[in-house]
Amino acid sequence: MSPAYPLASLSSSNLFFSPLPPNHEPPAGKANHGRYMLTIPWSAASGHELAFDPLSGVLQYAVTCFEGMKCYKTDQGDLRLFRPEKNFDRFKRSAARLGLPNKWDNAELVDLLCKLLALEAPLVPTGDGSNLYIRPTLLETSEGYGIKETAFASEALLYVVTTLNLGKGLYASSEAPGKGIRLDACRDYIRAWPGGTGSYKLGANYGTVSVAKKPGFAMSLWLHSHDGEDYLSEAGAMNVWIIKQAADGYLEFITMGLDNGIVLPGITRESLIELLNDHASGKSSVPLPGLPTKLRVVERDISMSEIVTSIEDGSLKGMFGCGTGVVVVQIGEIQYQDKIHKIPHNPLIQILRDTVTGIQRGKIEHPWSHKVPEWDGSGAEKDREEDNVLA
Amino acid sequence: MSPAYPLASLSSSNLFFSPLPPNHEPPAGKANHGRYMLTIPWSAASGHELAFDPLSGVLQYAVTCFEGMKCYKTDQGDLRLFRPEKNFDRFKRSAARLGLPNKWDNAELVDLLCKLLALEAPLVPTGDGSNLYIRPTLLETSEGYGIKETAFASEALLYVVTTLNLGKGLYASSEAPGKGIRLDACRDYIRAWPGGTGSYKLGANYGTVSVAKKPGFAMSLWLHSHDGEDYLSEAGAMNVWIIKQAADGYLEFITMGLDNGIVLPGITRESLIELLNDHASGKSSVPLPGLPTKLRVVERDISMSEIVTSIEDGSLKGMFGCGTGVVVVQIGEIQYQDKIHKIPHNPLIQILRDTVTGIQRGKIEHPWSHKVPEWDGSGAEKDREEDNVLA
Numbered sequence: 169m170s171p172a173y174p175l176a177s178l179s180s181s182n183l184f185f186s187p188l189p190p191n192h193e194p195p196a197g198k199a200n201h202g203r204y205m206l207t208i209p210w211s212a213a214s215g216h217e218l219a220f221d222p223l224s225g226v227l228q229y230a231v232t233c234f235e236g237m238k239c240y241k242t243d244q245g246d247l248r249l250f251r252p253e254k255n256f257d258r259f260k261r262s263a264a265r266l267g268l269p270n271k272w273d274n275a276e277l278v279d280l281l282c283k284l285l286a287l288e289a290p291l292v293p294t295g296d297g298s299n300l301y302i303r304p305t306l307l308e309t310s311e312g313y314g315i316k317e318t319a320f321a322s323e324a325l326l327y328v329v330t331t332l333n334l335g336k337g338l339y340a341s342s343e344a345p346g347k348g349i350r351l352d353a354c355r356d357y358i359r360a361w362p363g364g365t366g367s368y369k370l371g372a373n374y375g376t377v378s379v380a381k382k383p384g385f386a387m388s389l390w391l392h393s394h395d396g397e398d399y400l401s402e403a404g405a406m407n408v409w410i411i412k413q414a415a416d417g418y419l420e421f422i423t424m425g426l427d428n429g430i431v432l433p434g435i436t437r438e439s440l441i442e443l444l445n446d447h448a449s450g451k452s453s454v455p456l457p458g459l460p461t462k463l464r465v466v467e468r469d470i471s472m473s474e475i476v477t478s479i480e481d482g483s484l485k486g487m488f489g490c491g492t493g494v495v496v497v498q499i500g501e502i503q504y505q506d507k508i509h510k511i512p513h514n515p516l517i518q519i520l521r522d523t524v525t526g527i528q529r530g531k532i533e534h535p536w537s538h539k540v541p542e543w544d545g546s547g548a549e550k551d552r553e554e555d556n557v558l559a
Numbered sequence: 560m561s562p563a564y565p566l567a568s569l570s571s572s573n574l575f576f577s578p579l580p581p582n583h584e585p586p587a588g589k590a591n592h593g594r595y596m597l598t599i600p601w602s603a604a605s606g607h608e609l610a611f612d613p614l615s616g617v618l619q620y621a622v623t624c625f626e627g628m629k630c631y632k633t634d635q636g637d638l639r640l641f642r643p644e645k646n647f648d649r650f651k652r653s654a655a656r657l658g659l660p661n662k663w664d665n666a667e668l669v670d671l672l673c674k675l676l677a678l679e680a681p682l683v684p685t686g687d688g689s690n691l692y693i694r695p696t697l698l699e700t701s702e703g704y705g706i707k708e709t710a711f712a713s714e715a716l717l718y719v720v721t722t723l724n725l726g727k728g729l730y731a732s733s734e735a736p737g738k739g740i741r742l743d744a745c746r747d748y749i750r751a752w753p754g755g756t757g758s759y760k761l762g763a764n765y766g767t768v769s770v771a772k773k774p775g776f777a778m779s780l781w782l783h784s785h786d787g788e789d790y791l792s793e794a795g796a797m798n799v800w801i802i803k804q805a806a807d808g809y810l811e812f813i814t815m816g817l818d819n820g821i822v823l824p825g826i827t828r829e830s831l832i833e834l835l836n837d838h839a840s841g842k843s844s845v846p847l848p849g850l851p852t853k854l855r856v857v858e859r860d861i862s863m864s865e866i867v868t869s870i871e872d873g874s875l876k877g878m879f880g881c882g883t884g885v886v887v888v889q890i891g892e893i894q895y896q897d898k899i900h901k902i903p904h905n906p907l908i909q910i911l912r913d914t915v916t917g918i919q920r921g922k923i924e925h926p927w928s929h930k931v932p933e934w935d936g937s938g939a940e941k942d943r944e945e946d947n948v949l950a
Contacts, residue, residue, distance in 0.1 A: 217610040218618070222720045227609070227698060229766035230621035234704075267770050303704060307618060312766070313694060319770040329613045356754065363749030365767050372763035375620035375703070376756050379658050379710040 216329065225312025225321055232307035232371040233262035236405075236492045238333065239285050239300040239540065241292045242530035247285055247540035250492075250528045252278045254435045255304070262368040263306050267319035269326075278538070284328055286543035291332060301333045347513050348488070348498030349386035351403050353472060353505075356380065359390040360401050360430035367429045374405065382503075389502055391472065392430060398472040401430045403499070406489030407437040410470060411514055413483045418464045425467035436490040439536065440520060441465050454532060458519050472504055479509060486514025495528075496521035607720060616703025616712055623698035623762040624653035627796075627883045629724065630676050630691040630931065632683045633921035638676055638931035641883075641919045643669045645826045646695070653759045654697050658710035660717075669929070675719055677934035682723060692724045738904050739879070739889030740777035742794050744863060744896075747771065750781040751792050751821035758820045765796065773894075780893055782863065783821060789863040792821045794890070797880030798828040801861055802905055804874045809855045816858035827881040830927065831911060832856050845923060849910050863895055870900060877905025886919070887912035 225231035235255040240248045256274040263270035285300070292300045310323035343349050357380040360366020365373055380388045387404025400408050401424065409423045421444050424431045444465050446452030478484035487499040498517045502509045526532035616622035626646040631639045647665040654661035676691070683691045701714035734740050748771040751757020756764055771779045778795025791799050792815065800814045812835050815822045835856050837843030869875035878890040889908045893900045917923035
């Protein structure tokens with residue numbers, strides 16, 4: 169089941185027996201470490217670098233969590249974030265799950281993030297689908313390989329890096345033409361289970377399932393089985409929705425509930441639930457043109473057999489994923505048990521996407537869009553021995 | 560359920576907005592990264608250090624696996640390893656599960672490890688229970704935060720660090736006096752599940768469950784539930800055994816099977832199975848004094864209700880854990896559903912421990928004990944700009 173990797177020769181040219189310097193004074197509690205370390209790099213990293221203790225919790229035991237956010241530039245040139253406190257609330261929850269620091273002030277952290285974005289302002293693109301992707305990361309830098317009496321990391325690092333997102337066809341190779349992305353419903357690798365970490369944004373949820381990805385499919389549709397049924401949990405790193413015509417004439421927007429702890433509480437997911445509920449109750453100031461008012465949001469389990477059956481009887485009216493990365497993306501096909509299941513196209517999905525991106529890009533004014541204050545960066549690049557410190 | 564962490568203030572004195580240097584030439588494919596990075600360290604690491612791309616697979620998505628090994632010094636002063644190829648076989652399996660390089664030559668890697676140990680030879684202690692603990696680690700250094708068309712890491716690093724193990728009472732605070740360690744049977748956190756990664760030695764299996772540890776207990780006894788029963792999987796990072804008197808007069812040594820993929824295939828576990836089977840069949844050259852020949856090794860599921868019932872009816876004759884860290888350790892008590900269950904003491908467990916440590920320390924000659932050749936280190940510390948390279 170595991171994939172093959174090209175033969176890696178232990179050639180002598182890239183091997184290092186690194187000794188600590190003869191005058192090295194070990195820090196308190198670390199006098200018992202070997203002086204030498206053997207390293208065998210397969211290649212080398214570049215750009216920004218961070219240095220870690222080889223026995224640190226992040227390197228040994230995957231004590232790391234993250235968030236994914238985006239910064240948008242409006243047509244007027246100002247920068248916007250989308251509900252950043254929601255990300256940092258979830259970041260705290262993930263951190264607590266790993267015994268990492270989680271008591272910071274979110275308003276302070278949003279302010280620092282805004283300063284970082286102000287420094288990068290010239291870099292942030294304006295094109296549709298373009299943005300600056302933001303990756304806050306929090307990990308254990310302290311030694312974490314032995315059994316500890318307490319689960320708390322004694323040392324940790326929070327950092328935020330950014331990457332330009334130029335909106336180049338992310339799923340071009342795995343999209344059913346004009347009809348959304350293709351998913352492979354995966355039974356061999358189970359992403360999350362009750363009592364596990366599926367509802368937290370931990371690195372450990374992602375690296376352990378990347379081998380499941382099949383060529384030609386945008387991502388895996390994660391399943392978990394009980395009572396002989398295969399239930400959906402997520403797709404890739406998205407929350408999943410189906411649209412169904414109910415017998416009482418209502419159009420149902422159905423997504424997995426959060427109770428069993430195997431689904432990430434997505435911020436786009438939460439926002440869509442609010443927008444749809446507000447639309448149905450008539451109290452929304454955000455128009456969802458074309459969506460019926462006789463609609464209903466339902467949070468419950470969805471099984472693969474329900475999907476197959478409702479394709480056959482015509483009640484399935486569409487399927488989509490949502491998340492910070494994709495915003496809202498239509499699902500076109502699912503491969504399940506060696507069969508391709510085609511999902512009906514639904515133009516309402518594009519309306520949901522346009523509404524969320526409209527809020528994110530400041531085209532629809534909404535309190536969810538957080539304006540990044542301008543900052544001239546004064547003090548940010550003051551001289552310092554190795555790095556530049558914010559005074 | 561998540562623990563609290565002391566308030567961490569985002570004080571300005573330890574914040575860094577680090578820019579890349581003005582003349583920085585981004586490596587191919589990385590021209591789209593932000594120039595600045597925000598870092599908020601809670602403290603700092605020391606000693607050996609390794610530098611990583613902040614978006615590397617290990618830091619973002621927990622793409623890291625490891626092995627645990629020990630180097631012993633015999634009374635004659637030579638160094639011994641215990642079945643090192645077994646560790647490196649498992650290391651390859653873990654690496655493949657994560658899409659990391661896994662095609663190296665184990666004999667070459669054992670040879671390199673022996674050279675590292677030869678360099679550290681003066682450091683390796685001789686006292687009983689003392690050894691040099693060895694931590695080979697393999698992780699993804701390449702950028703690993705986006706959806707990739709292939710699961711393979713394009714860059715990886717294997718390193719081996721060592722720590723002196725001086726045999727100081729590892730579980731002193733959580734040992735039932737003279738009767739073994741105390742375990743807390745954990746239902747809130749599930750370590751492993753079918754389709755997950757429990758049978759691989761991944762960092763992700765360890766950091767995500769450390770918060771389960773209760774004070775006063777050596778470690779958690781991991782449970783997984785199906786059909787209304789709580790079954791054992793492992794305890795802390797050990798394999799678990801029970802000793803039971805069977806109705807046919809045989810003494811049964813029972814440990815969980817490997818079929819459902821939730822138990823780590825331990826090397827001590829495998830070695831005990833071989834030693835016990837050989838003893839039962841009479842073909843062993845290793846004496847297990849005091850153990851009956853009417854014994855039987857059984858690999859199957861063990862439920863908590865079986866343990867409770869067999870304590871009551873007197874058929875449970877002992878319980879122990881095994882692994883590289885503990886070798887063989889008696890389990891004295893289990894906390895389960897708010898009740899303490901006392902496990903009968905069994906002197907045979909000490910005999911198993913003495914036999915395995917006798918082989919490991921070269922007191923019992925056996926092919927499992929791998930002698931580390933002497934090496935004068937010539938060439939290992941040749942001058943080099945940053946590190947010393949093995950020419």
